[in-house]
Amino acid sequence: MLFHLLYPLHTNFSALNVFKYISFRTFGAAITAVVICMLAGPAYIKLLQRKQMGQAIREEGPKSHLSKKGTPTMGGGLILIGICVSTLLWSDLTNAFVWVAILTTLAFGGIGFLDDYRKVIQKNPKGLPARHKFILQCFFGFIAAFALYRLSAELPSLKFPFFKGWSLDLGLLYIPFAMFVIVGSSNAVNLTDGLDGLAVGPTITTSVTFLILAYCAGHLKIAEYLQIPYVAGSGELSIFCASVAMSCLGFLWFNTYPAQVFMGDVGSLALGAALAIVAIVSKNEILLAICGGIFVVEALSVMAQVTSFKMTGKRVFKMAPIHHHFELKGWAEPKVIVRFWIISILLALVTLSTLKLR
């Protein structure tokens, strides 16, 4: 919005020319997002407390979690406000990728809201039935995938990190593939969100990494130099990534151990979908699995545990998702969290190194 309001005035005030640059607007969005979340956080948490949006804790989980009973949840609403306000303020609103990113994030946030609402307000411990949740995720994932397919000629081909010459043209099959990436990413972040700040940390590292990747993919000269696919208009998603990263950073102020608030499904489902959209647009779907390796391992640990338990009656881990396994091994919660963050930062560095390696 600021871009549309202020940039046209640059002919009279040359300083406003700066609004043309994605880099400047990315910094603007980053600062706006973190300020919104940090300033509005205390009032938002008070509101959740007043509405008695306290988390119920499952008895069968690690005993250390019982003391978390009543911690306000649905803090993801604050993250969504930060993302939407700063993206709408600083990005070029004629860019269709920006709208797909915002609307998909909100749609998945909406699904999470329904689940949280049932659990927290209607006191239904099961929340939204898993089947309904999955159908809604596939529905919105399909719409987003279809919209992206129509928006970019480059999109249907799958690119491979380390092998820059390789390309797999999926044609129409790209739509179910992209839908799978969106739904999978959304659920993986959701499973990771089980310790204070555990999901938020890797979301910050992944969105900062994708900020750089989207910027490179949207810049013709940089894309040519790095021999990565050029996707016209994808650079504008750097602003969206900055909003995601810094809204999460502002939220982490309150979600860090011991958490004053949890994000709820309204936050975790939305953040996973947001990361997937940027990965798809910037042609880095495979890199999302590397950079978001923590999310992938958390999801795989659940699959391995459930499969093994159903087939053999034995567990692979002391408890799934894998963060509970380390807790039950005796690691203090902050130790698990910070070690997962460290791995996430390492994975981000590996991901960025693929820009030069092949």
Ligand code: 57M
């Ligand atoms: C949601 N949610 C947390 C909070 C957060 C199939 C099965 C493995 C699914 C899985 C599951 O339900 N995962 C998704 C994980 C919950 O947090 C709420 O949910 C939101 C995210 N969706 O924002 O609102 C609890 O997580 C803790 N928490 C924090 N800090 C945070 O910042 O401490 C969350 C955020 C909170 C709080 O305790 O109450 C959750 O874990 O429920 N199920 C599980 O994860 C369960 N695992 C399990 O049953 N494993 C089985 C196998 C066979 C599937 C096994 O290993 O035997 C665990 N869930 C819980 N306790 N609560 C079991 C232990």
